[in-house]
């Protein structure tokens with residue numbers, strides 16, 4: 001275990017991290033996503049500016065904010081993660097579709113093509 005400041009983020013393997021953690025949605029992530037989207041929906045937020053500090057190779061916080069935001073900023077330190085995120089902005093990977101399905105259950109938004 002190392003602290004955030006000690007971690008070697010520039011060498012971070014984004015694809016392996018995404019594969020190990022998010023390629024298949026885990027129950028704890030599903031629960032977390034539901035809590036986030038329900039909270040945003042209940043807050044009445046619309047047209048907001050979203051922000052994810054240290055987004056890494058994880059798009060579901062951004063997906064949770066998407067129905068309620070006109071703009072989302074993903075701040076990321078690791079160049080490899082920035083490259084991963086840029087690829088996702090260009091075309092969101094199909095592995096995020098199950099996450100979007102959870103979002104849609106609690107927010108009035110379009111399908112995965114809309115999210116893309």
Ligand SMILES: C[S@@+](CC[C@H](N)C(=O)[O-])C[C@H]1O[C@@H](n2cnc3c(N)ncnc32)[C@H](O)[C@@H]1O
Nearest residue numbers: 004009053054055056057058075076077078081
């Ligand atoms: C533990 S990972 C979490 C990644 C992702 N949010 C997730 O939930 O899977 C922490 C992330 O924060 C990024 N990070 C660390 N220090 C940062 C800083 N000072 N500014 C921006 N991002 C930073 C790292 O590159 C890494 O992607």
